[in-house]
Amino acid sequence: MPPGEIRLGANQYGKAEVRLVRVTRDTAVHEIEDLNVTSQLRGDFTTAYTEGDNASVVATDTQKNTVYGFAKEHGVGSPEAFLTTLGRHFVDEFAWVSGGRWAAEQYAWERIAVDGQPHDHAFVRSGREVRTAVVQIHGDTTHVLAGLQDCTVLKSTGSEFHGFPRDRFTTLVETDDRILATSITAWWRYRPGATDGGGTDWNDLYAGIRDTILATFARVHSLALQQTMFEAGRAVLEAFPAVAEMKMSCPNKHHFLVDLEPFGLENPGEVFYAADRPYGLIEATIEREGEPAAPEAWATVPGFC
Numbered sequence: 001m002p003p004g005e006i007r008l009g010a011n012q013y014g015k016a017e018v019r020l021v022r023v024t025r026d027t028a029v030h031e032i033e034d035l036n037v038t039s040q041l042r043g044d045f046t047t048a049y050t051e052g053d054n055a056s057v058v059a060t061d062t063q064k065n066t067v068y069g070f071a072k073e074h075g076v077g078s079p080e081a082f083l084t085t086l087g088r089h090f091v092d093e094f095a096w097v098s099g100g101r102w103a104a105e106q107y108a109w110e111r112i113a114v115d116g117q118p119h120d121h122a123f124v125r126s127g128r129e130v131r132t133a134v135v136q137i138h139g140d141t142t143h144v145l146a147g148l149q150d151c152t153v154l155k156s157t158g159s160e161f162h163g164f165p166r167d168r169f170t171t172l173v174e175t176d177d178r179i180l181a182t183s184i185t186a187w188w189r190y191r192p193g194a195t196d197g198g199g200t201d202w203n204d205l206y207a208g209i210r211d212t213i214l215a216t217f218a219r220v221h222s223l224a225l226q227q228t229m230f231e232a233g234r235a236v237l238e239a240f241p242a243v244a245e246m247k248m249s250c251p252n253k254h255h256f257l258v259d260l261e262p263f264g265l266e267n268p269g270e271v272f273y274a275a276d277r278p279y280g281l282i283e284a285t286i287e288r289e290g291e292p293a294a295p296e297a298w299a300t301v302p303g304f305c
Protein backbone atom coordinates (compact mmCIF):
# COMPACT_ATOMS: atom_id res chain seq x y z
CA MET A 1 0.00 0.00 0.00
CA PRO A 2 1.62 3.36 -1.01
CA PRO A 3 2.51 5.76 1.83
CA GLY A 4 -0.34 8.11 2.68
CA GLU A 5 -3.07 5.77 1.40
CA ILE A 6 -6.08 5.56 3.68
CA ARG A 7 -6.70 2.18 5.23
CA LEU A 8 -8.82 0.57 7.94
CA GLY A 9 -7.16 0.19 11.33
CA ALA A 10 -8.27 -1.71 14.42
CA ASN A 11 -11.97 -2.45 14.57
CA GLN A 12 -14.54 -4.47 16.48
CA TYR A 13 -18.31 -4.53 16.41
CA GLY A 14 -21.27 -6.15 18.07
CA LYS A 15 -24.32 -5.53 20.24
CA ALA A 16 -23.87 -3.44 23.35
CA GLU A 17 -25.83 -3.61 26.58
CA VAL A 18 -28.10 -6.58 25.96
CA ARG A 19 -30.28 -6.61 29.06
CA LEU A 20 -30.83 -10.19 30.15
CA VAL A 21 -32.83 -11.44 33.10
CA ARG A 22 -32.71 -15.22 33.47
CA VAL A 23 -35.21 -16.86 35.81
CA THR A 24 -34.41 -20.40 36.93
CA ARG A 25 -37.71 -21.94 37.96
CA ASP A 26 -36.99 -25.66 38.30
CA THR A 27 -38.54 -25.53 41.77
CA ALA A 28 -40.93 -23.16 43.52
CA VAL A 29 -37.85 -21.31 44.82
CA HIS A 30 -36.88 -19.21 41.83
CA GLU A 31 -33.40 -17.80 41.13
CA ILE A 32 -32.77 -14.65 39.10
CA GLU A 33 -29.68 -13.51 37.26
CA ASP A 34 -29.73 -9.93 35.95
CA LEU A 35 -27.05 -8.93 33.44
CA ASN A 36 -26.10 -6.30 30.91
CA VAL A 37 -24.10 -8.09 28.19
CA THR A 38 -21.96 -6.69 25.37
CA SER A 39 -20.64 -8.87 22.54
CA GLN A 40 -18.03 -7.58 20.08
CA LEU A 41 -16.31 -9.55 17.34
CA ARG A 42 -12.85 -9.08 15.86
CA GLY A 43 -11.43 -10.74 12.78
CA ASP A 44 -11.46 -10.24 9.03
CA PHE A 45 -14.23 -7.70 8.52
CA THR A 46 -12.31 -5.26 6.32
CA THR A 47 -14.56 -5.39 3.25
CA ALA A 48 -17.62 -4.60 5.36
CA TYR A 49 -16.02 -1.23 6.09
CA THR A 50 -14.27 -0.59 2.78
CA GLU A 51 -16.84 -1.99 0.33
CA GLY A 52 -20.09 -2.45 2.23
CA ASP A 53 -19.78 -6.20 1.69
CA ASN A 54 -21.69 -7.85 4.54
CA ALA A 55 -20.87 -11.46 3.61
CA SER A 56 -18.89 -11.92 6.81
CA VAL A 57 -20.88 -9.62 9.10
CA VAL A 58 -22.51 -11.70 11.81
CA ALA A 59 -25.34 -9.25 12.46
CA THR A 60 -25.35 -7.51 15.80
CA ASP A 61 -28.98 -8.64 16.01
CA THR A 62 -27.78 -12.26 15.73
CA GLN A 63 -25.26 -11.63 18.50
CA LYS A 64 -28.06 -10.28 20.72
CA ASN A 65 -30.27 -13.29 19.96
CA THR A 66 -27.39 -15.66 20.76
CA VAL A 67 -27.15 -14.08 24.22
CA TYR A 68 -30.83 -14.89 24.85
CA GLY A 69 -30.64 -18.34 23.21
CA PHE A 70 -27.59 -19.36 25.25
CA ALA A 71 -29.20 -18.04 28.44
CA LYS A 72 -32.05 -20.47 27.80
CA GLU A 73 -29.92 -23.43 26.66
CA HIS A 74 -26.92 -23.17 29.00
CA GLY A 75 -28.14 -20.89 31.78
CA VAL A 76 -25.87 -18.11 33.02
CA GLY A 77 -24.16 -19.62 36.10
CA SER A 78 -21.61 -16.82 36.32
CA PRO A 79 -20.80 -13.89 34.02
CA GLU A 80 -17.29 -15.29 33.44
CA ALA A 81 -18.55 -18.74 32.33
CA PHE A 82 -21.41 -17.29 30.27
CA LEU A 83 -19.15 -14.85 28.40
CA THR A 84 -16.55 -17.55 27.75
CA THR A 85 -19.19 -19.86 26.23
CA LEU A 86 -20.55 -17.01 24.14
CA GLY A 87 -17.11 -15.95 22.90
CA ARG A 88 -15.97 -19.46 22.07
CA HIS A 89 -19.17 -20.00 20.09
CA PHE A 90 -18.50 -17.08 17.74
CA VAL A 91 -14.80 -17.91 17.36
CA ASP A 92 -15.48 -21.61 16.72
CA GLU A 93 -18.50 -21.20 14.41
CA PHE A 94 -17.27 -18.48 12.08
CA ALA A 95 -13.83 -19.12 10.57
CA TRP A 96 -13.08 -15.42 10.01
CA VAL A 97 -13.83 -14.45 13.62
CA SER A 98 -10.43 -14.59 15.32
CA GLY A 99 -11.47 -13.19 18.68
CA GLY A 100 -13.44 -10.51 20.39
CA ARG A 101 -14.55 -8.94 23.59
CA TRP A 102 -17.46 -10.07 25.69
CA ALA A 103 -18.40 -7.99 28.73
CA ALA A 104 -21.09 -8.05 31.38
CA GLU A 105 -22.33 -6.17 34.37
CA GLN A 106 -24.33 -8.19 36.88
CA TYR A 107 -26.82 -6.63 39.29
CA ALA A 108 -27.50 -8.30 42.64
CA TRP A 109 -30.96 -9.11 43.94
CA GLU A 110 -31.81 -10.44 47.40
CA ARG A 111 -34.92 -12.28 48.46
CA ILE A 112 -37.48 -10.15 50.28
CA ALA A 113 -37.97 -11.42 53.83
CA VAL A 114 -41.61 -12.05 54.73
CA ASP A 115 -42.33 -12.97 58.35
CA GLY A 116 -38.59 -13.55 58.75
CA GLN A 117 -38.47 -16.03 55.83
CA PRO A 118 -36.81 -15.39 52.45
CA HIS A 119 -39.54 -15.24 49.82
CA ASP A 120 -39.53 -17.80 46.98
CA HIS A 121 -39.96 -15.37 44.10
CA ALA A 122 -39.95 -11.77 45.36
CA PHE A 123 -36.66 -9.88 45.31
CA VAL A 124 -35.19 -6.49 46.19
CA ARG A 125 -32.19 -4.94 44.38
CA SER A 126 -29.31 -4.94 46.82
CA GLY A 127 -27.20 -1.81 46.68
CA ARG A 128 -25.71 0.00 43.73
CA GLU A 129 -22.64 -2.21 43.58
CA VAL A 130 -22.17 -3.93 40.23
CA ARG A 131 -20.24 -7.12 39.45
CA THR A 132 -18.30 -6.89 36.18
CA ALA A 133 -16.56 -9.31 33.83
CA VAL A 134 -14.75 -9.13 30.49
CA VAL A 135 -13.62 -12.09 28.40
CA GLN A 136 -11.18 -11.33 25.60
CA ILE A 137 -10.32 -14.02 23.08
CA HIS A 138 -7.26 -13.65 20.85
CA GLY A 139 -7.00 -16.81 18.79
CA ASP A 140 -6.12 -19.56 21.24
CA THR A 141 -5.73 -17.29 24.27
CA THR A 142 -8.68 -16.50 26.49
CA HIS A 143 -8.27 -13.74 29.08
CA VAL A 144 -10.81 -13.49 31.88
CA LEU A 145 -11.07 -10.22 33.82
CA ALA A 146 -13.48 -9.78 36.68
CA GLY A 147 -14.26 -6.93 38.98
CA LEU A 148 -16.68 -4.73 40.77
CA GLN A 149 -17.68 -1.09 40.54
CA ASP A 150 -19.70 1.46 42.52
CA CYS A 151 -18.88 -0.34 45.74
CA THR A 152 -19.07 2.55 48.20
CA VAL A 153 -17.34 2.09 51.54
CA LEU A 154 -16.62 4.35 54.49
CA LYS A 155 -14.76 4.08 57.77
CA SER A 156 -15.45 6.69 60.40
CA THR A 157 -12.02 6.41 62.00
CA GLY A 158 -8.82 4.40 61.54
CA SER A 159 -7.53 6.72 58.83
CA GLU A 160 -4.76 9.33 58.99
CA PHE A 161 -3.06 11.54 56.42
CA HIS A 162 0.14 13.41 57.27
CA GLY A 163 3.79 13.68 56.36
CA PHE A 164 3.13 15.10 52.88
CA PRO A 165 5.36 17.88 51.47
CA ARG A 166 4.29 21.49 52.03
CA ASP A 167 4.78 24.41 49.66
CA ARG A 168 3.18 27.85 49.39
CA PHE A 169 -0.04 26.31 48.00
CA THR A 170 -0.44 23.73 50.75
CA THR A 171 -3.26 24.48 53.17
CA LEU A 172 -4.34 20.91 54.02
CA VAL A 173 -4.10 20.29 57.75
CA GLU A 174 -2.41 17.06 58.82
CA THR A 175 -4.78 14.66 60.52
CA ASP A 176 -4.51 11.50 62.60
CA ASP A 177 -8.24 10.81 62.56
CA ARG A 178 -10.44 11.33 59.53
CA ILE A 179 -13.24 9.69 57.59
CA LEU A 180 -11.97 7.50 54.73
CA ALA A 181 -14.58 6.90 52.04
CA THR A 182 -14.37 5.72 48.46
CA SER A 183 -16.29 4.04 45.71
CA ILE A 184 -14.19 1.06 44.69
CA THR A 185 -13.73 0.08 41.08
CA ALA A 186 -11.51 -2.99 40.90
CA TRP A 187 -10.54 -5.28 38.05
CA TRP A 188 -8.49 -8.41 38.42
CA ARG A 189 -7.10 -10.67 35.70
CA TYR A 190 -7.14 -14.40 36.11
CA ARG A 191 -3.99 -16.20 35.01
CA PRO A 192 -4.60 -17.83 31.62
CA GLY A 193 -4.78 -21.54 32.33
CA ALA A 194 -5.24 -21.14 36.09
CA THR A 195 -8.98 -21.30 35.68
CA ASP A 196 -9.36 -23.62 32.67
CA GLY A 197 -11.10 -26.96 32.57
CA GLY A 198 -14.67 -25.84 33.15
CA GLY A 199 -14.51 -26.63 36.86
CA THR A 200 -13.82 -23.10 38.03
CA ASP A 201 -16.32 -21.78 40.52
CA TRP A 202 -16.29 -18.19 39.35
CA ASN A 203 -18.96 -17.18 41.85
CA ASP A 204 -16.93 -18.48 44.80
CA LEU A 205 -13.82 -16.72 43.52
CA TYR A 206 -15.72 -13.47 43.06
CA ALA A 207 -17.26 -13.65 46.54
CA GLY A 208 -13.90 -14.46 48.15
CA ILE A 209 -12.06 -11.66 46.37
CA ARG A 210 -14.80 -9.12 47.13
CA ASP A 211 -14.76 -10.14 50.82
CA THR A 212 -10.96 -9.81 50.90
CA ILE A 213 -11.04 -6.29 49.44
CA LEU A 214 -13.72 -5.17 51.90
CA ALA A 215 -12.13 -6.84 54.92
CA THR A 216 -8.79 -5.21 54.08
CA PHE A 217 -10.43 -1.80 53.82
CA ALA A 218 -11.93 -2.35 57.26
CA ARG A 219 -8.86 -3.89 58.90
CA VAL A 220 -5.98 -1.76 57.64
CA HIS A 221 -5.29 1.31 59.73
CA SER A 222 -4.91 3.70 56.81
CA LEU A 223 -2.06 6.18 56.41
CA ALA A 224 -3.34 7.07 52.91
CA LEU A 225 -5.88 5.73 50.44
CA GLN A 226 -2.90 4.67 48.33
CA GLN A 227 -1.68 2.38 51.14
CA THR A 228 -5.14 0.90 51.72
CA MET A 229 -5.51 0.12 48.02
CA PHE A 230 -2.11 -1.55 47.82
CA GLU A 231 -2.90 -3.66 50.88
CA ALA A 232 -6.21 -4.73 49.33
CA GLY A 233 -4.42 -5.81 46.16
CA ARG A 234 -1.68 -7.55 48.13
CA ALA A 235 -4.27 -9.46 50.19
CA VAL A 236 -6.09 -10.61 47.03
CA LEU A 237 -2.90 -11.73 45.27
CA GLU A 238 -1.66 -13.56 48.36
CA ALA A 239 -4.94 -15.38 48.97
CA PHE A 240 -5.86 -16.16 45.34
CA PRO A 241 -3.05 -17.69 43.26
CA ALA A 242 -5.35 -17.70 40.20
CA VAL A 243 -5.21 -13.89 40.12
CA ALA A 244 -2.32 -12.51 38.06
CA GLU A 245 -2.78 -8.82 38.86
CA MET A 246 -5.36 -6.34 40.09
CA LYS A 247 -6.14 -2.76 39.06
CA MET A 248 -8.05 -0.35 41.23
CA SER A 249 -9.50 3.11 40.71
CA CYS A 250 -10.71 4.84 43.86
CA PRO A 251 -12.05 8.36 44.26
CA ASN A 252 -11.21 9.81 47.66
CA LYS A 253 -14.66 10.93 48.78
CA HIS A 254 -13.62 13.77 51.03
CA HIS A 255 -15.54 14.43 54.25
CA PHE A 256 -14.68 17.81 55.75
CA LEU A 257 -15.20 18.55 59.41
CA VAL A 258 -17.67 21.43 59.72
CA ASP A 259 -16.48 24.38 61.77
CA LEU A 260 -19.11 24.69 64.52
CA GLU A 261 -17.14 27.20 66.56
CA PRO A 262 -19.23 30.19 65.31
CA PHE A 263 -22.19 28.45 66.97
CA GLY A 264 -20.24 27.94 70.20
CA LEU A 265 -20.13 24.17 69.61
CA GLU A 266 -17.24 21.73 69.64
CA ASN A 267 -16.93 19.23 66.80
CA PRO A 268 -14.71 16.30 67.79
CA GLY A 269 -15.12 14.34 64.53
CA GLU A 270 -18.90 14.21 64.56
CA VAL A 271 -20.35 16.56 61.94
CA PHE A 272 -18.97 16.48 58.38
CA TYR A 273 -19.66 18.02 55.01
CA ALA A 274 -19.59 15.29 52.34
CA ALA A 275 -18.10 16.98 49.26
CA ASP A 276 -18.90 15.43 45.89
CA ARG A 277 -16.20 17.26 43.88
CA PRO A 278 -13.39 17.75 43.37
CA TYR A 279 -12.17 14.42 44.65
CA GLY A 280 -8.78 12.78 44.84
CA LEU A 281 -8.50 9.99 42.27
CA ILE A 282 -6.06 7.22 43.10
CA GLU A 283 -5.36 4.45 40.58
CA ALA A 284 -2.90 1.60 40.81
CA THR A 285 -1.96 -1.81 39.49
CA ILE A 286 -0.86 -4.40 42.02
CA GLU A 287 1.07 -7.17 40.33
CA ARG A 288 3.31 -10.18 40.91
CA GLU A 289 7.04 -10.00 40.26
CA GLY A 290 7.85 -12.23 37.29
CA GLU A 291 4.26 -12.62 36.10
CA PRO A 292 4.03 -12.14 32.31
CA ALA A 293 2.14 -8.95 31.45
CA ALA A 294 -0.94 -9.14 29.23
CA PRO A 295 -1.58 -5.65 27.81
CA GLU A 296 -4.01 -7.10 25.24
CA ALA A 297 -6.26 -8.30 28.06
CA TRP A 298 -6.66 -4.74 29.34
CA ALA A 299 -6.89 -3.03 25.95
CA THR A 300 -10.61 -2.33 26.18
CA VAL A 301 -10.97 -1.68 29.88
CA PRO A 302 -11.00 2.11 29.94
CA GLY A 303 -9.86 4.52 32.61
CA PHE A 304 -7.02 2.66 34.24
CA CYS A 305 -3.32 3.24 34.31
Ligand SMILES: O=c1[nH]c(=O)c2[nH]c(=O)[nH]c2[nH]1
Nearest residue numbers: 161172223224225226252280
Ligand atom coordinates in the same frame (compact mmCIF):
# COMPACT_ATOMS: atom_id res chain seq x y z
O1 LIG B 1 -5.27 9.35 51.17
C1 LIG B 1 -4.98 10.43 50.63
N1 LIG B 1 -4.10 10.43 49.59
C2 LIG B 1 -3.71 11.59 48.97
O2 LIG B 1 -2.89 11.57 47.99
C3 LIG B 1 -4.30 12.80 49.40
N2 LIG B 1 -4.16 14.09 48.99
C4 LIG B 1 -5.00 14.84 49.77
O3 LIG B 1 -5.18 16.09 49.67
N3 LIG B 1 -5.64 14.03 50.69
C5 LIG B 1 -5.22 12.76 50.48
N4 LIG B 1 -5.54 11.59 51.07
